[in-house]
Amino acid sequence: MVKNIRILWIFYVKLLIPAVLFSLLMNIPLGFTTVNFGLCFLLFLPVFHYLIYxxxxxxxxxxxxxxxxxRLFLWIFTFSLSVIINIFTKLI
Structure with a gap:
């Protein structure tokens, strides 16, 4: 179990850093809110998955x-992670 989490961490660290940074940068002109951040993250995480991998x-x-x-599992996990974070930011 711990090994699987480490392997997924290796995969997602290359995606999360640019997705979070670009979401924050895109949020500046939109007026920083958690809802805007969640929407930007929902867009950028799959885009970076495509561009990087x-x-x-x-x-x-x-x-x-x-x-x-x-590959299919990683794509499904990417989309579900972005949707979960988007929902979480709407609840805050």
């Missing part, structure tokens, strides 16, 4: 597949 680092999918994480 589909265009730039395609070969890293095989690394995660060796640990049992398919």
């Amino acid at each position: 589909e265009l730039r680092l395609k070969e890293e999918y095989s690394f995660f597949a060796n640990f049992g994480f398919s």
Whole structure:
């Protein structure tokens, strides 16, 4: 279990840092609110997943597949993570 969390952390640290930074930067002209941040994050996390892992680092999918994480699972987890964070920011 801990190994799977570490592997997912390796995957998502490359996505979360730019997604959070770009969401914060996009929030500045929109007027910073948690709702705006959640909407920006909902947009940017899947976009960065596509840019980083589909265009730039395609070969890293095989690394995660060796640990049992398919490409489809990673995409579904990315979308659900972005939706969960969007819902969470609306509740705050």
